Amino acid sequence: MRTILAGGRILDPSQNLDRVGDLLIEDGRIVGITPPGETRQADEVIPVDGLLVTPGLIDIHVHLREPGFEYKEDIESGTRAAAAGGFTSVCCMPNTNPAIDSAPVVHYIRERAERCGLARVFPIAAATKGMEGGQLTEMADLKAAGAIAISDDAFPIQSAETMRRVMEYCAMLDLPLLTHNEDKSLTAHGAMNEGYISTVLGIAGMPRVAEDIAVARNILLCEYTGCRLHLLHISSARTVQILRQAKAKGLPVTGEACPHHWALTEEACLGYNTDAKMNPPLRTAQDCEAIKEALADGTIDCIATDHAPHAAHEKETEFEAAPFGIVGLETAFALGYTHLVLSGKLTLNDLIARLTYNPARILSIPHKLGTLQPNAPADVAVFDLDCEWTVDRTKLHSKSKNTPFHGATVKGKPLFTLLNGRKIEVDSHD
Numbered sequence: 001m002r003t004i005l006a007g008g009r010i011l012d013p014s015q016n017l018d019r020v021g022d023l024l025i026e027d028g029r030i031v032g033i034t035p036p037g038e039t040r041q042a043d044e045v046i047p048v049d050g051l052l053v054t055p056g057l058i059d060i061h062v063h064l065r066e067p068g069f070e071y072k073e074d075i076e077s078g079t080r081a082a083a084a085g086g087f088t089s090v091c092c093m094p095n096t097n098p099a100i101d102s103a104p105v106v107h108y109i110r111e112r113a114e115r116c117g118l119a120r121v122f123p124i125a126a127a128t129k130g131m132e133g134g135q136l137t138e139m140a141d142l143k144a145a146g147a148i149a150i151s152d153d154a155f156p157i158q159s160a161e162t163m164r165r166v167m168e169y170c171a172m173l174d175l176p177l178l179t180h181n182e183d184k185s186l187t188a189h190g191a192m193n194e195g196y197i198s199t200v201l202g203i204a205g206m207p208r209v210a211e212d213i214a215v216a217r218n219i220l221l222c223e224y225t226g227c228r229l230h231l232l233h234i235s236s237a238r239t240v241q242i243l244r245q246a247k248a249k250g251l252p253v254t255g256e257a258c259p260h261h262w263a264l265t266e267e268a269c270l271g272y273n274t275d276a277k278m279n280p281p282l283r284t285a286q287d288c289e290a291i292k293e294a295l296a297d298g299t300i301d302c303i304a305t306d307h308a309p310h311a312a313h314e315k316e317t318e319f320e321a322a323p324f325g326i327v328g329l330e331t332a333f334a335l336g337y338t339h340l341v342l343s344g345k346l347t348l349n350d351l352i353a354r355l356t357y358n359p360a361r362i363l364s365i366p367h368k369l370g371t372l373q374p375n376a377p378a379d380v381a382v383f384d385l386d387c388e389w390t391v392d393r394t395k396l397h398s399k400s401k402n403t404p405f406h407g408a409t410v411k412g413k414p415l416f417t418l419l420n421g422r423k424i425e426v427d428s429h430d
């Protein structure tokens, strides 16, 4: 079976490649690139003239909610949302019910994802049983079952001693540890960034220093234990500085940023907008600038969505009572293209690198993903960069509609993906 993606602008940061050509795919793998029109025999020709062709995007931070919270999202709806956003691989967080803290749950998720066939799913296993911060999980078993990394994400480990032991196991097993960085003693009862707006709204704040302290501690423990540390959803300018220093020292630390942390500020919470409530919270314009700067200079290695679906009835409540989190898979590319590339902060190549090759390297994702090199699985994304569109929550494929970007006009539209060379087409957002 031979497929040609014909006549697109093929951009692959892993090979420093950016040129118009035909992408040849055979039996689910990339064969190579030929000049437009040169190769003629194929079982299927997909014309992509004027469109952008990249490696399928990789999101290393999503919440698929299955098992346990299928009313918010399940593996099928979550991977359909991924495909609609140009993603061919996602890594899912363990705050499910039961948590991803035992091998059978890892197997269950992988099998379900395989059957859905919309995107690859790599489970991230919990660091502690039930993410309770106590007894450690059987990380070797979890790795053998297919867990790609370790994290207690939503339930950040507060005890430095527990964190040290988790890191020692991760180092021994060569598993990356992903940390949600929050000193809970500083954020108790908080629901948004601490500052002028939280005071105006009368809402308890979550100061940036709660993130900065946890980041500093986790980096010091990373230095002490030799564990590979990845900082989830960086939202604070000071955290960016600390990460930059750690990298200058040569520590094995990486970081990610989510689109909402550069595209929105705490002002989005005005009017008690629960769709602007997430953890870490939206901060200030100065923090947004620092994040964009860090994405540009490589201090922040990758872009992840922290896709966190919650049902309407959960968000339609008082600000303090609403759960933290927003959906992100279907808007991430456009928010990157619009706010980072069109504003001149990042080159298109750098944006794609932070959505493909870099996340693949951070988690050592198997099967040579995040690249269009010959023999790699044909996981591909196709975008229309000229398309301007308005985000409409009712058109999202995710089961949940909790986005603060409803009504926003953005540029750059994911059209379809190929997964193992097979076209995955979902309804357009128009």
Ligand SMILES: NC(=O)N[C@@H](CC(=O)O)C(=O)O
Residues within 6 Å of the ligand: 063, 095, 153, 154, 155, 180, 277, 278, 279, 280, 306, 308, 309, 324, 325, 326
């Ligand atoms: N980010 C969020 O605001 N929410 C996440 C948890 C998390 O990522 O910490 C969720 O699972 O809903």
Ligand SMILES: [Zn+2]
Residues within 6 Å of the ligand: 153, 154, 180, 232, 233, 279, 280
């Ligand atoms: Zn988190």
Ligand SMILES: [Zn+2]
Residues within 6 Å of the ligand: 061, 062, 063, 093, 153, 154, 306, 308
């Ligand atoms: Zn998360």
